Amino acid sequence: MKFDIVSIFPELFDAPLSCGMIRVAREKGIISVNTIDPRAMTSDGVIDDYQFGGGAGMVFKPEPLTSALESVLTKDSTLVSLTPKGERLTQKMVADLTRHKHIVLICGRYKGVDERINEIFKPMEISIGDYVLSGGEIAALAIIDTITRLLTGVLGNKDSADSDSFQTNLLEAPIYTRPHVFMKYRVPEVLRGGNHKQITEWRRRKSLEATLERRPDLLANSVFSKKDFEILLEVLNG
Ligand code: 6GU
Numbered sequence: 001m002k003f004d005i006v007s008i009f010p011e012l013f014d015a016p017l018s019c020g021m022i023r024v025a026r027e028k029g030i031i032s033v034n035t036i037d038p039r040a041m042t043s044d045g046v047i048d049d050y051q052f053g054g055g056a057g058m059v060f061k062p063e064p065l066t067s068a069l070e071s072v073l074t075k076d077s078t079l080v081s082l083t084p085k086g087e088r089l090t091q092k093m094v095a096d097l098t099r100h101k102h103i104v105l106i107c108g109r110y111k112g113v114d115e116r117i118n119e120i121f122k123p124m125e126i127s128i129g130d131y132v133l134s135g136g137e138i139a140a141l142a143i144i145d146t147i148t149r150l151l152t153g154v155l156g157n158k159d160s161a162d163s164d165s166f167q168t169n170l171l172e173a174p175i176y177t178r179p180h181v182f183m184k185y186r187v188p189e190v191l192r193g194g195n196h197k198q199i200t201e202w203r204r205r206k207s208l209e210a211t212l213e214r215r216p217d218l219l220a221n222s223v224f225s226k227k228d229f230e231i232l233l234e235v236l237n238g
Helices: 020-027 063-071 091-097 117-120 137-148 157-162 195-213 218-219 228-238
Strands: 002-006 032-036 077-088 102-109 122-127
Touching: 002 063, 002 137, 020 137, 032 063, 063 102, 077 091, 077 117, 077 137, 077 228, 091 137, 102 137, 122 137, 195 218, 195 228
Parallel strands: 002 032, 002 102, 077 102, 077 122
Antiparallel strands: none
16 A cells, blocks of 8 residues: 655654554555655745635645645545545545555645645545644544554454454443552453353443443444343443
8 A cells, every 4th residue: 555645744744654553564565655745846835825705724725736746646546635624534434445555645734725626636535523633644644544554464463453443333342451450450350250252242241331321323333133232221221
């Protein structure tokens, strides 16, 4: 998977792309990441201007972005523009994006990019949530991170992606490691008993409880067994 990031702050990506799983994926050649600075595509260094019609906030000029995009786009590219106006990113979208070969990420700044960039290049417009970032860079990193950890050979254990919250539309059960008593707080006995059927049931119950309590909206897209319904009813009835 190849990523090209179009951003006026290429240095912002140095540390995040040099740590942990992303670093390993780059070292193994599973992903490659390149940045393109639209400012370097100008003769005067100017990449923003006032908006037609008036109003607060500057607009990302179309020419430097177009030059940057034309320098990286091929027929195999998928173009993504990071904007709070975009479709909100979900794990399903991330899973779909793993099938693409080359993803070009446009990091908007200021009030946004000149609309003609959307008209000409027709990018997928993606937002990472209902809040406003000062630019698309952190969102681009979220996309690179979420895609990369799903690519084969990145996670040590394939199961750890399969059991993720949102892959199953349920939040995960609590997890513990040694020591089994810490500041008088004990690990639930069932997890130490070695009965795998009981452990699976306990985790399922905890998942259902947590999801019902914190993210009931997710339950609309979860798949339930008859036993799950019994557990949910029990929880609802206190
Ligand atoms: Cl993709 N960009 C900006 N600027 N703010 C956001 C966002 C993107 N997603 C959520 N907030």
